[in-house]
Amino acid sequence: MSDRSAQAQWERYTQRPLLALAVAFAIAYAVPIVDNPASPVLAVVCTATEWAVWAAFAVDYLIRLALSPRRREFVRTHWIDLGAVVLPLLQPLRLLRMVSTLLLVGRRARMASQIRLTTYVAGAVVGLLMFGSLAVLSVERDSPNGNIRTLGDAVWWSFTTMTTVGYGDHAPTTGLGRMIAVGLMLSGIALLGVVTANIAAWFIARFEKDDVEERRQTEAIASLAEEVRLLRTEVARLVDEREQQRS
Amino acid sequence: MSDRSAQAQWERYTQRPLLALAVAFAIAYAVPIVDNPASPVLAVVCTATEWAVWAAFAVDYLIRLALSPRRREFVRTHWIDLGAVVLPLLQPLRLLRMVSTLLLVGRRARMASQIRLTTYVAGAVVGLLMFGSLAVLSVERDSPNGNIRTLGDAVWWSFTTMTTVGYGDHAPTTGLGRMIAVGLMLSGIALLGVVTANIAAWFIARFEKDDVEERRQTEAIASLAEEVRLLRTEVARLVDEREQQRS
Amino acid sequence: MSDRSAQAQWERYTQRPLLALAVAFAIAYAVPIVDNPASPVLAVVCTATEWAVWAAFAVDYLIRLALSPRRREFVRTHWIDLGAVVLPLLQPLRLLRMVSTLLLVGRRARMASQIRLTTYVAGAVVGLLMFGSLAVLSVERDSPNGNIRTLGDAVWWSFTTMTTVGYGDHAPTTGLGRMIAVGLMLSGIALLGVVTANIAAWFIARFEKDDVEERRQTEAIASLAEEVRLLRTEVARLVDEREQQRS
Amino acid sequence: MSDRSAQAQWERYTQRPLLALAVAFAIAYAVPIVDNPASPVLAVVCTATEWAVWAAFAVDYLIRLALSPRRREFVRTHWIDLGAVVLPLLQPLRLLRMVSTLLLVGRRARMASQIRLTTYVAGAVVGLLMFGSLAVLSVERDSPNGNIRTLGDAVWWSFTTMTTVGYGDHAPTTGLGRMIAVGLMLSGIALLGVVTANIAAWFIARFEKDDVEERRQTEAIASLAEEVRLLRTEVARLVDEREQQRS
Numbered sequence: 001m002s003d004r005s006a007q008a009q010w011e012r013y014t015q016r017p018l019l020a021l022a023v024a025f026a027i028a029y030a031v032p033i034v035d036n037p038a039s040p041v042l043a044v045v046c047t048a049t050e051w052a053v054w055a056a057f058a059v060d061y062l063i064r065l066a067l068s069p070r071r072r073e074f075v076r077t078h079w080i081d082l083g084a085v086v087l088p089l090l091q092p093l094r095l096l097r098m099v100s101t102l103l104l105v106g107r108r109a110r111m112a113s114q115i116r117l118t119t120y121v122a123g124a125v126v127g128l129l130m131f132g133s134l135a136v137l138s139v140e141r142d143s144p145n146g147n148i149r150t151l152g153d154a155v156w157w158s159f160t161t162m163t164t165v166g167y168g169d170h171a172p173t174t175g176l177g178r179m180i181a182v183g184l185m186l187s188g189i190a191l192l193g194v195v196t197a198n199i200a201a202w203f204i205a206r207f208e209k210d211d212v213e214e215r216r217q218t219e220a221i222a223s224l225a226e227e228v229r230l231l232r233t234e235v236a237r238l239v240d241e242r243e244q245q246r247s
Numbered sequence: 248m249s250d251r252s253a254q255a256q257w258e259r260y261t262q263r264p265l266l267a268l269a270v271a272f273a274i275a276y277a278v279p280i281v282d283n284p285a286s287p288v289l290a291v292v293c294t295a296t297e298w299a300v301w302a303a304f305a306v307d308y309l310i311r312l313a314l315s316p317r318r319r320e321f322v323r324t325h326w327i328d329l330g331a332v333v334l335p336l337l338q339p340l341r342l343l344r345m346v347s348t349l350l351l352v353g354r355r356a357r358m359a360s361q362i363r364l365t366t367y368v369a370g371a372v373v374g375l376l377m378f379g380s381l382a383v384l385s386v387e388r389d390s391p392n393g394n395i396r397t398l399g400d401a402v403w404w405s406f407t408t409m410t411t412v413g414y415g416d417h418a419p420t421t422g423l424g425r426m427i428a429v430g431l432m433l434s435g436i437a438l439l440g441v442v443t444a445n446i447a448a449w450f451i452a453r454f455e456k457d458d459v460e461e462r463r464q465t466e467a468i469a470s471l472a473e474e475v476r477l478l479r480t481e482v483a484r485l486v487d488e489r490e491q492q493r494s
Numbered sequence: 495m496s497d498r499s500a501q502a503q504w505e506r507y508t509q510r511p512l513l514a515l516a517v518a519f520a521i522a523y524a525v526p527i528v529d530n531p532a533s534p535v536l537a538v539v540c541t542a543t544e545w546a547v548w549a550a551f552a553v554d555y556l557i558r559l560a561l562s563p564r565r566r567e568f569v570r571t572h573w574i575d576l577g578a579v580v581l582p583l584l585q586p587l588r589l590l591r592m593v594s595t596l597l598l599v600g601r602r603a604r605m606a607s608q609i610r611l612t613t614y615v616a617g618a619v620v621g622l623l624m625f626g627s628l629a630v631l632s633v634e635r636d637s638p639n640g641n642i643r644t645l646g647d648a649v650w651w652s653f654t655t656m657t658t659v660g661y662g663d664h665a666p667t668t669g670l671g672r673m674i675a676v677g678l679m680l681s682g683i684a685l686l687g688v689v690t691a692n693i694a695a696w697f698i699a700r701f702e703k704d705d706v707e708e709r710r711q712t713e714a715i716a717s718l719a720e721e722v723r724l725l726r727t728e729v730a731r732l733v734d735e736r737e738q739q740r741s
Numbered sequence: 742m743s744d745r746s747a748q749a750q751w752e753r754y755t756q757r758p759l760l761a762l763a764v765a766f767a768i769a770y771a772v773p774i775v776d777n778p779a780s781p782v783l784a785v786v787c788t789a790t791e792w793a794v795w796a797a798f799a800v801d802y803l804i805r806l807a808l809s810p811r812r813r814e815f816v817r818t819h820w821i822d823l824g825a826v827v828l829p830l831l832q833p834l835r836l837l838r839m840v841s842t843l844l845l846v847g848r849r850a851r852m853a854s855q856i857r858l859t860t861y862v863a864g865a866v867v868g869l870l871m872f873g874s875l876a877v878l879s880v881e882r883d884s885p886n887g888n889i890r891t892l893g894d895a896v897w898w899s900f901t902t903m904t905t906v907g908y909g910d911h912a913p914t915t916g917l918g919r920m921i922a923v924g925l926m927l928s929g930i931a932l933l934g935v936v937t938a939n940i941a942a943w944f945i946a947r948f949e950k951d952d953v954e955e956r957r958q959t960e961a962i963a964s965l966a967e968e969v970r971l972l973r974t975e976v977a978r979l980v981d982e983r984e985q986q987r988s
Contacts, residue, residue, distance in 0.1 A: 159429050160413065163433070163435070164413075166901065166908045168908035169415055178897045185901070185906050188904070189933055191436070199437075199441055199444040224472045224965060225961065225965045227479065231475065231479045412660035416665045447690065467716065471722060474722050478725060478726045478729060653923050653926060689930055693937075696938075717966070721970065725973045728976050
């Protein structure tokens with residue numbers, strides 16, 4: 001078995017365990033925000049879980065690098081993975097760790113060919129909504145002028161933002177909260193684009209069937225083939241006659 | 248007549264009566280919400296009508312199942328119909344009954360091939376707007392902080408939500424009201440997608456006519472056919488000369 | 495000259511005068527709303543102008559009907575024109591008269607083949623924005639809870655509605671004002687669809703150029719033509735040799 | 742070297758310096774708005790920088806005109822450049838100078854074939870967001886009812902406007918501020934269109950691969966080519982036999 005297939009095999013076998021770890025991370029991320037103020041024991045368990053999941057993804061990156069036949073190329077083409085692993089170390093922000101994990105899970109999920117684009121987009125949207133709600137809640141809850149103080153308000157705000165409805169009954173007031181909001185808005189625009197494009201592609205595929213020009217071309221090629229067949233028959237007759245002449 | 252066509256015939260004949268029943272259901276659903284507080288007699292009549300329509304759809308499902316040649320396959324491919332019939336029984340919520348009826352009518356309407364996609368989408372949008380307005384009104388009217396208290400406000404709010412305008416002069420404040428709102432927002436995004444895709448498909452169909460590459464291909468095929476025709480003339484002359492030689 | 499071309503000629507010659515009349519109508523519609531309370535003389539002049547323009551469109555409809563070779567078909571295919579002419583008579587609402595004129599101008603403009611789709615859409619958007627602003631201003635100005643009281647606010651509100659931004663700093667509060675708003679929102683969605691579709695069609699037209707399959711087809715046809723050309727040369731040599739043999 | 746390539750060479754060489762000047766202009770435009778009230782010295786330096794950049798673009802226009810082989814045609818096809826150069830002279834508004842520079846940089850960037858459409862659109866969006874934030878801040882800060890008073894609020898407002906979310910927690914109240922807002926909204930709609938179109942074009946390009954009609958055409962051409970090849974073989978045999986006959 002070659003090194004290349006060893007890497008692919010590793011990626012196939014670790015797909016599901018890493019997805020399960022990401023779910024564990026999400027729970028460990030969500031619990032201290034929702035259950036606020038959290039009991040000290042729970043806070044320690046959650047922080048430990050987050051770091052353990054981060055470590056698992058770091059180890060996964062190193063093993064994939066080790067199994068890769070061309071390590072220099074692997075680092076170059078997987079610089080997002082490297083950044084997602086290294087960044088939470090440099091600046092141990094809770095926020096960045098969540099984004100890193102989302103990125104790493106997303107990149108591993110895209111590798112799996114059995115996961116369709118629609119599933120991938122739906123998963124990304126759900127992940128972004130959950131992350132956006134929790135992150136904004138943790139940031140805005142302590143702001144003096146903030147108006148997003150419960151999980152319900154945060155989830156509701158995420159939906160109105162991502163669908164670009166924007167009632168304005170709840171809106172972030174801090175700089176960090178607004179950065180998260182901008183991320184959700186841009187994701188919302190991309191979501192709208194994917195939905196529209198999907199429907200449009202399906203519509204156009206149905207329209208194409210009636211394409212007049214192409215059908216005329218097919219007919220032209222068919223009549224041309226008929227012409228050539230007739231020609232061959234005549235040449236064959238010429239050849240036959242010559243054979244008869246000879247004999 | 249085979250069993251299969253018996254099922255199709257039943258579906259064709261019951262199409263219109265079931266649509267009429269759905270309209271009756273919508274009226275029975277709307278009246279107690281709009282005419283609030285309702286007189287006890289009216290409330291009883293409306294509840295009875297709702298259950299009668301539900302029963303009619305349940306009977307329709309059973310008859311279609313009985314007429315189906317492959318019952319196991321029918322249950323598998325019509326699991327949404329089954330769920331829409333069974334769910335209001337398990338949890339007799341007014342809300343779920345409305346969604347179930349919308350689903351059942353929608354699935355029966357889609358079967359009718361004479362109903363075009365545009366009509367189907369327009370019908371779904373009108374149905375969703377009506378349902379969204381009534382459901383939010385019934386939920387938000389009794390909320391202490393609610394600001395959707397009349398039918399006019401509810402319809403207006405539904406439009407601003409579904410078009411993703413979202414002024415925010417009226418917005419749901421309860422959890423149930425916000426869930427309905429999220430449903431309307433997602434429908435609004437899908438609506439936007441369908442409208443855009445429809446226009447785009449029409450535009451592209453017009454653009455395609457001017458496709459340069461394809462026209463060049465058609466020309467290439469035409470000149471090739473001319474070439475082959477000339478060739479056949481020459482071969483025919485060869486054959487003629489041989490005939491003359493022979494005679 | 496046939497009756498049919500007489501109708502076409504009339505439509506070509508009256509295109510510009512009717513557009514000028516529509517501008518006059520728009521001014522006569524706008525002046526009493528903007529200059530409020532209006533002087534009695536001005537109000538009379540404006541009302542007279544509005545009715546004169548309506549009469550001109552009514553006469554235009556009758557002349558086109560008279561010039562049409564198949565009058566029954568003309569009435570059937572131009573029922574929107576007939577409705578737009580008759581409706582303001584039945585219910586002499588200022589609002590309906592404006593919508594009627596917009597419809598009539600739009601239908602006449604679409605007939606002119608020299609006007610491109612983009613120009614048509616841009617014109618419709620500007621017309622709708624102007625009409626929406628003026629109509630909402632006239633309706634909301636006298637509402638006790640209204641917050642659209644100046645022309646500036648009305649135009650600003652129209653833009654935020656049509657682009658589906660919807661800040662909510664200004665929003666209609668009356669039933670009639672909200673109906674106009676719904677019209678603007680739906681136009682906004684259509685506008686978004688046209689813009690997106692236009693850009694998408696242009697993108698796809700550029701992508702198509704690089705279509706691999708088609709290029710391979712073009713190459714296949716070219717090599718096939720080369721093959722046939724070689725074949726013709728050989729057959730021509732056959733014919734030449736025979737000529738030499740004969741001589 | 743011809744005059745035409747002299748112009749192209751000038752445009753290639755001045756591409757980067759002009760982009761650097763545009764960045765200098767943006768900084769000179771931003772500093773007095775952000776650092777308000779500005780020190781007199783800084784204000785003078787910034788104004789001087791703005792005029793120097795304007796002069797550089799004016800000189801660039803004149804040189805390109807001088808190098809152009811057909812000057813009349815150059816003026817006709819580059820009337821936007823001319824307007825962008827002349828307008829700030831006639832009406833020395835700070836606002837117009839910014840728009841002019843954006844236009845000039847945009848037109849020069851579009852000429853460079855190495856800059857892709859996506860980069861161009863991303864650049865335009867960032868430029869518009871920056872310009873919109875600064876312009877609205879400078880206009881709304883001094884308005885008595887204004888609610889956009891810090892750079893953070895202005896940037897946040899620009900994002901909510903361009904993505905058509907429109908919370909309404911911040912909105913311009915002056916006429917000039919609202920004009921800038923309308924520009925941002927329309928850019929937002931165009932942005933949404935470009936994003937959707939990009940995704941749709943990519944989707945459709947993937948769908949096209951499975952186009953049944955085209956694959957059937959390719960097969961038809963292949964079988965036709967096979968037919969012609971067989972024909973050529975037979976004709977070649979005819980020719981060979983004749984050669985043998987002759988010898």
